Amino acid sequence: MIISGSDPAALQQAAKTLARGDLVGWPTETVYGLGADADNPQAVAQVYAAKGRPSDHPLIVHVTDASQVDHYAVNVPAVARRLIAAHWPGPLTLILRRRPGVAEAAAGGQDSIGLRCPDHPVGQALLRAAQALGVHGVAAPSANRFGRVSPTTAQHVQDELGEALLILDGGACQVGIESAIVDCTRDHPVLLRPGMLTIELLSQAGGERVLTPQAHAALQPAAAPAPRASGTLEAHYAPMARVHLLERHDLQQRLARLAQDPQRAHWAVWAFAPLEVPAGVLVDFMPTQAEACAHELFGQLRRFDGLGVQQLLVEMPPPAIEWDGVRDRLKRAAAA
Protein backbone atom coordinates (compact mmCIF):
# COMPACT_ATOMS: atom_id res chain seq x y z
CA MET A 1 0.00 0.00 0.00
CA ILE A 2 1.39 3.40 -0.99
CA ILE A 3 0.89 6.22 1.52
CA SER A 4 1.87 9.87 1.13
CA GLY A 5 5.16 10.95 2.72
CA SER A 6 3.81 14.48 3.11
CA ASP A 7 0.97 13.29 5.38
CA PRO A 8 2.08 13.42 9.06
CA ALA A 9 -0.30 10.57 9.99
CA ALA A 10 1.19 8.38 7.26
CA LEU A 11 4.69 9.18 8.51
CA GLN A 12 3.70 8.11 12.03
CA GLN A 13 2.16 4.93 10.68
CA ALA A 14 5.42 4.11 8.85
CA ALA A 15 7.55 4.90 11.94
CA LYS A 16 5.35 2.69 14.13
CA THR A 17 5.56 -0.10 11.58
CA LEU A 18 9.36 0.01 11.80
CA ALA A 19 9.32 0.23 15.61
CA ARG A 20 7.18 -2.90 15.94
CA GLY A 21 9.57 -4.85 13.72
CA ASP A 22 7.85 -4.75 10.34
CA LEU A 23 9.05 -3.52 6.97
CA VAL A 24 8.51 -0.20 5.20
CA GLY A 25 9.38 0.86 1.66
CA TRP A 26 10.74 4.42 1.92
CA PRO A 27 12.42 7.10 -0.19
CA THR A 28 16.01 8.30 -0.13
CA GLU A 29 17.66 10.68 -2.60
CA THR A 30 19.39 7.76 -4.35
CA VAL A 31 16.81 4.94 -4.63
CA TYR A 32 13.95 3.59 -2.50
CA GLY A 33 14.92 1.35 0.41
CA LEU A 34 13.23 -1.61 2.07
CA GLY A 35 13.60 -0.62 5.71
CA ALA A 36 13.70 -2.50 9.01
CA ASP A 37 14.84 -1.64 12.54
CA ALA A 38 18.59 -2.32 12.27
CA ASP A 39 18.82 -3.48 15.90
CA ASN A 40 15.99 -6.03 15.55
CA PRO A 41 17.27 -9.32 14.05
CA GLN A 42 13.75 -10.66 13.32
CA ALA A 43 12.90 -7.48 11.41
CA VAL A 44 16.16 -7.73 9.48
CA ALA A 45 15.47 -11.39 8.66
CA GLN A 46 12.21 -10.26 7.01
CA VAL A 47 14.21 -7.97 4.70
CA TYR A 48 16.36 -10.84 3.46
CA ALA A 49 13.27 -13.00 2.94
CA ALA A 50 11.34 -10.28 1.06
CA LYS A 51 14.27 -9.52 -1.23
CA GLY A 52 15.30 -13.10 -1.80
CA ARG A 53 18.77 -11.99 -0.77
CA PRO A 54 21.35 -14.35 0.78
CA SER A 55 21.57 -13.54 4.51
CA ASP A 56 25.34 -13.08 4.48
CA HIS A 57 25.09 -10.01 2.21
CA PRO A 58 25.31 -7.02 4.56
CA LEU A 59 22.73 -4.20 4.57
CA ILE A 60 23.37 -0.47 4.86
CA VAL A 61 22.15 1.08 8.13
CA HIS A 62 20.62 4.55 7.71
CA VAL A 63 20.95 7.10 10.50
CA THR A 64 19.55 10.58 11.16
CA ASP A 65 22.96 12.22 11.51
CA ALA A 66 26.59 11.78 12.54
CA SER A 67 25.65 11.53 16.23
CA GLN A 68 24.37 7.97 15.62
CA VAL A 69 27.67 6.70 14.18
CA ASP A 70 29.14 5.67 17.53
CA HIS A 71 26.11 3.52 18.34
CA TYR A 72 27.09 1.24 15.45
CA ALA A 73 30.81 1.79 14.87
CA VAL A 74 34.10 1.83 16.77
CA ASN A 75 37.59 3.08 15.84
CA VAL A 76 36.16 5.52 13.29
CA PRO A 77 39.19 6.88 11.41
CA ALA A 78 39.75 10.59 10.74
CA VAL A 79 39.21 10.14 7.00
CA ALA A 80 35.70 8.80 7.71
CA ARG A 81 34.92 11.72 10.04
CA ARG A 82 35.99 14.16 7.32
CA LEU A 83 33.89 12.41 4.68
CA ILE A 84 30.90 12.50 7.02
CA ALA A 85 31.41 16.20 7.76
CA ALA A 86 31.57 17.01 4.05
CA HIS A 87 28.94 14.70 2.54
CA TRP A 88 26.30 13.75 5.11
CA PRO A 89 23.45 13.93 4.58
CA GLY A 90 24.17 12.69 1.07
CA PRO A 91 24.67 9.76 -1.30
CA LEU A 92 27.66 8.32 0.58
CA THR A 93 27.91 5.07 2.55
CA LEU A 94 30.91 4.39 4.78
CA ILE A 95 32.06 0.93 5.81
CA LEU A 96 33.35 1.14 9.37
CA ARG A 97 34.37 -1.27 12.12
CA ARG A 98 31.16 -2.56 13.73
CA ARG A 99 30.67 -2.17 17.45
CA PRO A 100 30.74 -5.77 18.71
CA GLY A 101 27.28 -7.08 19.62
CA VAL A 102 25.41 -4.40 17.67
CA ALA A 103 23.38 -4.90 14.45
CA GLU A 104 25.02 -8.23 13.69
CA ALA A 105 22.14 -9.47 11.51
CA ALA A 106 22.00 -6.23 9.51
CA ALA A 107 25.75 -6.51 8.93
CA GLY A 108 25.28 -10.03 7.56
CA GLY A 109 27.68 -11.28 10.23
CA GLN A 110 30.58 -9.10 9.01
CA ASP A 111 32.68 -7.32 11.64
CA SER A 112 32.12 -4.11 9.68
CA ILE A 113 28.99 -2.01 9.20
CA GLY A 114 27.81 0.19 6.32
CA LEU A 115 26.39 3.53 7.52
CA ARG A 116 24.65 6.24 5.55
CA CYS A 117 22.68 9.41 6.28
CA PRO A 118 20.28 10.04 3.39
CA ASP A 119 19.43 13.50 2.08
CA HIS A 120 15.69 13.29 1.47
CA PRO A 121 13.08 15.25 3.44
CA VAL A 122 10.64 12.34 3.72
CA GLY A 123 13.41 9.81 4.38
CA GLN A 124 14.86 12.04 7.09
CA ALA A 125 11.43 12.64 8.63
CA LEU A 126 10.87 8.89 8.80
CA LEU A 127 14.28 8.25 10.42
CA ARG A 128 13.53 10.93 13.04
CA ALA A 129 10.01 9.71 13.75
CA ALA A 130 11.31 6.15 14.11
CA GLN A 131 14.16 7.34 16.33
CA ALA A 132 11.62 8.97 18.65
CA LEU A 133 10.12 5.46 19.02
CA GLY A 134 13.50 3.93 19.91
CA VAL A 135 14.82 2.95 16.46
CA HIS A 136 18.50 3.96 16.26
CA GLY A 137 18.94 3.16 12.60
CA VAL A 138 17.04 1.69 9.65
CA ALA A 139 18.69 -1.17 7.79
CA ALA A 140 17.67 -0.92 4.16
CA PRO A 141 18.82 -2.44 0.93
CA SER A 142 17.36 -1.08 -2.29
CA ALA A 143 13.69 -2.14 -2.40
CA ASN A 144 13.98 -4.50 -5.37
CA ARG A 145 14.18 -8.26 -5.68
CA PHE A 146 17.78 -9.50 -5.45
CA GLY A 147 19.79 -8.77 -8.61
CA ARG A 148 17.16 -6.51 -10.16
CA VAL A 149 17.08 -2.82 -11.02
CA SER A 150 16.71 -0.52 -8.00
CA PRO A 151 13.37 1.31 -7.64
CA THR A 152 13.29 5.11 -7.96
CA THR A 153 9.54 5.63 -7.39
CA ALA A 154 7.02 4.28 -4.87
CA GLN A 155 5.20 2.54 -7.72
CA HIS A 156 8.41 0.68 -8.71
CA VAL A 157 8.65 -0.62 -5.12
CA GLN A 158 5.07 -1.86 -5.24
CA ASP A 159 5.71 -3.49 -8.64
CA GLU A 160 8.73 -5.29 -7.15
CA LEU A 161 7.50 -6.29 -3.72
CA GLY A 162 3.71 -6.29 -3.87
CA GLU A 163 0.66 -4.54 -2.43
CA ALA A 164 0.99 -5.83 1.14
CA LEU A 165 4.11 -3.75 1.84
CA LEU A 166 3.60 -0.30 3.40
CA ILE A 167 5.37 2.19 1.09
CA LEU A 168 5.98 5.81 1.99
CA ASP A 169 5.82 7.93 -1.18
CA GLY A 170 8.44 10.67 -1.45
CA GLY A 171 8.29 11.22 -5.21
CA ALA A 172 10.93 10.26 -7.77
CA CYS A 173 14.45 9.93 -6.30
CA GLN A 174 16.60 12.87 -7.27
CA VAL A 175 19.96 11.10 -7.68
CA GLY A 176 18.64 7.87 -9.19
CA ILE A 177 21.58 5.50 -8.63
CA GLU A 178 22.77 4.03 -5.32
CA SER A 179 25.21 5.73 -2.97
CA ALA A 180 28.97 5.64 -3.37
CA ILE A 181 30.44 3.14 -0.87
CA VAL A 182 33.82 3.90 0.71
CA ASP A 183 35.48 1.22 2.83
CA CYS A 184 37.23 2.98 5.72
CA THR A 185 38.32 -0.18 7.54
CA ARG A 186 41.61 -0.55 5.63
CA ASP A 187 44.97 1.15 5.47
CA HIS A 188 43.58 3.33 2.64
CA PRO A 189 39.99 4.34 1.86
CA VAL A 190 38.67 2.19 -1.01
CA LEU A 191 35.71 2.99 -3.27
CA LEU A 192 33.73 -0.28 -3.33
CA ARG A 193 30.86 1.10 -5.42
CA PRO A 194 30.95 4.31 -7.47
CA GLY A 195 28.03 6.70 -7.11
CA MET A 196 27.39 10.28 -8.13
CA LEU A 197 30.04 11.68 -5.74
CA THR A 198 33.19 11.25 -7.83
CA ILE A 199 36.36 9.64 -6.53
CA GLU A 200 38.04 13.08 -6.90
CA LEU A 201 35.45 14.81 -4.72
CA LEU A 202 35.70 12.03 -2.15
CA SER A 203 39.49 12.22 -2.11
CA GLN A 204 39.37 15.99 -1.59
CA ALA A 205 36.80 15.74 1.20
CA GLY A 206 38.60 12.86 2.89
CA GLY A 207 41.94 14.66 2.77
CA GLU A 208 43.43 11.44 1.44
CA ARG A 209 43.36 9.68 -1.93
CA VAL A 210 40.42 7.28 -2.18
CA LEU A 211 41.54 4.23 -4.16
CA THR A 212 39.67 2.02 -6.58
CA PRO A 213 39.72 -1.67 -5.54
CA GLN A 214 42.14 -2.28 -8.44
CA ALA A 215 44.51 0.48 -7.30
CA HIS A 216 44.35 -0.82 -3.74
CA ALA A 217 45.06 -4.41 -4.82
CA ALA A 218 48.09 -3.19 -6.81
CA LEU A 219 49.35 -1.28 -3.78
CA GLN A 220 48.65 -4.02 -1.22
CA PRO A 221 48.75 -7.34 -3.11
CA ALA A 222 48.78 -9.30 0.16
CA ALA A 223 45.68 -7.59 1.61
CA ALA A 224 42.45 -9.57 1.91
CA PRO A 225 40.02 -8.92 -0.97
CA ALA A 226 37.31 -6.33 -0.43
CA PRO A 227 34.41 -7.56 1.69
CA ARG A 228 31.57 -9.21 -0.14
CA ALA A 229 29.10 -6.66 -1.48
CA SER A 230 26.14 -7.68 -3.57
CA GLY A 231 26.06 -4.28 -5.26
CA THR A 232 29.55 -5.09 -6.45
CA LEU A 233 28.66 -8.44 -8.02
CA GLU A 234 29.46 -8.33 -11.69
CA ALA A 235 25.96 -9.13 -12.86
CA HIS A 236 23.55 -6.93 -10.91
CA TYR A 237 21.00 -4.24 -11.64
CA ALA A 238 19.58 -6.28 -14.50
CA PRO A 239 16.37 -5.44 -16.34
CA MET A 240 14.42 -8.20 -18.09
CA ALA A 241 15.79 -7.13 -21.47
CA ARG A 242 19.26 -8.26 -22.45
CA VAL A 243 21.48 -5.15 -22.42
CA HIS A 244 24.26 -4.59 -24.98
CA LEU A 245 26.53 -1.69 -24.04
CA LEU A 246 28.35 -0.42 -27.14
CA GLU A 247 30.56 2.45 -28.24
CA ARG A 248 28.78 4.67 -30.75
CA HIS A 249 30.63 3.26 -33.77
CA ASP A 250 29.79 -0.35 -32.83
CA LEU A 251 26.25 0.68 -32.01
CA GLN A 252 25.80 2.10 -35.49
CA GLN A 253 27.19 -1.09 -37.07
CA ARG A 254 24.93 -3.27 -34.94
CA LEU A 255 21.92 -1.21 -36.05
CA ALA A 256 22.94 -1.52 -39.70
CA ARG A 257 23.01 -5.32 -39.35
CA LEU A 258 19.69 -5.23 -37.55
CA ALA A 259 18.13 -3.56 -40.60
CA GLN A 260 18.51 -6.92 -42.43
CA ASP A 261 17.02 -8.85 -39.52
CA PRO A 262 13.29 -9.63 -39.76
CA GLN A 263 13.29 -10.37 -35.98
CA ARG A 264 14.06 -6.78 -35.04
CA ALA A 265 10.78 -6.05 -33.27
CA HIS A 266 11.49 -6.25 -29.51
CA TRP A 267 14.77 -4.38 -30.01
CA ALA A 268 15.32 -0.89 -28.63
CA VAL A 269 18.16 1.59 -28.56
CA TRP A 270 19.04 4.20 -25.93
CA ALA A 271 21.68 6.58 -27.27
CA PHE A 272 22.99 10.10 -26.77
CA ALA A 273 22.20 11.46 -30.22
CA PRO A 274 20.20 10.45 -33.28
CA LEU A 275 21.53 7.53 -35.36
CA GLU A 276 20.15 5.59 -38.26
CA VAL A 277 17.65 3.28 -36.68
CA PRO A 278 15.81 0.68 -38.78
CA ALA A 279 12.02 0.86 -38.81
CA GLY A 280 10.43 -1.15 -36.00
CA VAL A 281 13.26 -0.58 -33.53
CA LEU A 282 12.24 1.60 -30.60
CA VAL A 283 14.55 4.52 -29.93
CA ASP A 284 14.97 6.92 -27.03
CA PHE A 285 17.64 9.43 -26.10
CA MET A 286 19.99 9.40 -23.11
CA PRO A 287 20.54 12.69 -21.29
CA THR A 288 24.01 14.05 -22.08
CA GLN A 289 24.60 15.23 -18.49
CA ALA A 290 25.63 12.49 -16.05
CA GLU A 291 23.31 13.74 -13.27
CA ALA A 292 20.27 13.76 -15.53
CA CYS A 293 21.17 10.37 -16.96
CA ALA A 294 21.57 8.81 -13.48
CA HIS A 295 18.23 10.29 -12.48
CA GLU A 296 16.50 8.59 -15.44
CA LEU A 297 18.53 5.39 -15.72
CA PHE A 298 16.60 2.80 -13.70
CA GLY A 299 13.17 4.20 -14.62
CA GLN A 300 14.17 4.05 -18.28
CA LEU A 301 15.29 0.40 -18.00
CA ARG A 302 11.94 -0.42 -16.38
CA ARG A 303 10.09 1.49 -19.10
CA PHE A 304 11.79 -0.58 -21.84
CA ASP A 305 10.85 -3.75 -19.93
CA GLY A 306 7.26 -2.52 -19.70
CA LEU A 307 7.20 -2.05 -23.48
CA GLY A 308 8.24 -5.68 -23.97
CA VAL A 309 11.76 -4.88 -25.19
CA GLN A 310 13.90 -8.02 -25.19
CA GLN A 311 17.19 -6.68 -26.56
CA LEU A 312 18.38 -3.23 -25.56
CA LEU A 313 21.31 -1.45 -27.23
CA VAL A 314 22.78 1.26 -25.01
CA GLU A 315 25.46 3.76 -25.96
CA MET A 316 28.56 3.63 -23.75
CA PRO A 317 28.84 6.77 -21.57
CA PRO A 318 31.95 8.95 -21.92
CA PRO A 319 35.11 7.97 -20.00
CA ALA A 320 34.95 11.07 -17.73
CA ILE A 321 34.82 10.37 -13.96
CA GLU A 322 31.42 12.00 -13.46
CA TRP A 323 30.04 9.10 -15.52
CA ASP A 324 31.65 6.39 -13.33
CA GLY A 325 28.44 5.59 -11.44
CA VAL A 326 26.21 5.37 -14.52
CA ARG A 327 28.84 3.43 -16.52
CA ASP A 328 29.24 0.97 -13.62
CA ARG A 329 25.47 0.26 -13.44
CA LEU A 330 25.20 -0.14 -17.21
CA LYS A 331 28.18 -2.52 -17.31
CA ARG A 332 26.61 -4.67 -14.61
CA ALA A 333 23.24 -4.63 -16.39
CA ALA A 334 25.02 -5.76 -19.57
CA ALA A 335 26.92 -8.53 -17.72
CA ALA A 336 23.70 -10.20 -16.51
Ligand code: TXA
Ligand atom coordinates in the same frame (compact mmCIF):
# COMPACT_ATOMS: atom_id res chain seq x y z
O1 TXA B 1 21.86 4.37 -2.11
C1 TXA B 1 21.94 3.34 -1.45
O2 TXA B 1 22.99 2.95 -0.94
C2 TXA B 1 20.64 2.51 -1.27
C3 TXA B 1 19.67 3.34 -0.44
C4 TXA B 1 18.42 2.57 -0.08
O3 TXA B 1 20.33 3.81 0.70
N1 TXA B 1 20.91 1.26 -0.66
C5 TXA B 1 21.51 0.24 -1.30
O4 TXA B 1 21.55 -0.92 -0.58
O5 TXA B 1 21.96 0.32 -2.42
P1 TXA B 1 21.93 -2.34 -1.18
O6 TXA B 1 21.74 -3.31 -0.08
O7 TXA B 1 21.15 -2.59 -2.41
O8 TXA B 1 23.44 -2.21 -1.46
C6 TXA B 1 24.28 -2.01 -0.36
C7 TXA B 1 25.67 -2.42 -0.67
C8 TXA B 1 25.76 -3.90 -0.92
O9 TXA B 1 26.61 -4.09 -2.02
C9 TXA B 1 26.32 -4.41 0.37
O10 TXA B 1 26.96 -5.63 0.22
C10 TXA B 1 27.24 -3.27 0.76
O11 TXA B 1 26.48 -2.15 0.46
N2 TXA B 1 27.55 -3.28 2.17
C11 TXA B 1 26.73 -2.99 3.20
N3 TXA B 1 27.36 -3.21 4.38
C12 TXA B 1 28.60 -3.62 4.08
C13 TXA B 1 29.71 -4.05 4.84
N4 TXA B 1 29.69 -4.08 6.16
N5 TXA B 1 30.82 -4.42 4.18
C14 TXA B 1 30.85 -4.40 2.84
N6 TXA B 1 29.83 -4.03 2.06
C15 TXA B 1 28.72 -3.67 2.66
Ligand code: MG
Ligand atom coordinates in the same frame (compact mmCIF):
# COMPACT_ATOMS: atom_id res chain seq x y z
MG1 MG C 1 20.61 -3.08 -4.25
